[in-house]
Amino acid sequence: MPAARIRSWKTIALATSAVLVGLVLPTATAAPASATTTAYDDTYYANAIGKTGTALKSSLHTIISDQSTLSYSALWNALKVTDQDPNNSSNVKLLYSGISRSKTLNGGNSGNWNREHVWAQSHGDFGTSAGPGTDLHHIRPEDVTVNSIRGNKDFDNGGSSFTNSGGSLTDSNSFEPRDAVKGDVARMILYMAVRYEGDDGWPNLEPNDSVNNGGTRFHGRLSVLKAWNDEDPPDSFEERRNELIYTNYQGNRNPFIDHPEWVESIW
Secondary structure, eight states: OOHHHHHHHHHHHHHHHHHHTTOOOOOOOOOOOOOOOOTTTTTTTTTTTTOOHHHHHHHHHHHHTSOOOOOTTTHHHHHHHHTEETTEEEEEEOTTTOOEEETTOBSSSTTOEEEEESSOTTTTTOTTSTTGGGOGGGEEEEEHHHHHHHTTOEEOSOOBOOTTOTTOEEOSSEEEOOGGGHHHHHHHHHHHHHHOBSSSSSOBOEEOSOSOOTTSSEEOOHHHHHHHHHHSOOOHHHHHHHHHIIIIISSOOOHHHHOTTHHHHHO
């Protein structure tokens, strides 16, 4: 290539670099969930379709509050069905760690899996009595030690890895689940906020944009949960689980699995 042409390309490159210096590129954000339709829109969700904001939340609360409840002990067998590993019918799939573990290894010892309350029990002090403490829509199998590491921390981005984390992270005041279940966690938390509004003897559970919520009735962080809902849409495992809880156990659905866009409509 002639020297003059080389100098010309170099001049263009330098000029382009000069223009780009100091340029702040926009931060990539997840696109809001697009509108969906389901087989339940004309029946189960009929009174909610077309509503937004507080009207939508109120309507969904009425719909999903019509449910059966389970005992805490009944959760063991229910979880063996709802969270069965699709690749191994003898195992359950653990939520945060992603480990496939034998259904028979349920219990409270190291190496066992137990019943993880995704909306931490202390965030509302509802314990394990029938109601929020046994609601399958937010209770998942998890390794005993990993469950303890999560504790009652709010959900947020950031932290360090740990044994059997499966990609999940934690720090002193928050927990970040692995990427494959970020949306699952968000939709479980927001289901709880719609289902439990303080009108049935249980606390009025609400999301906020904080961590360190501790023993309050709040769970965070809402802005992060909304982003996770968009970044990790419902998959076949989550949809199957929702269907099983509806048909086999509680008779109610998690509306944010059927309509992820309703998260933005309400919050």
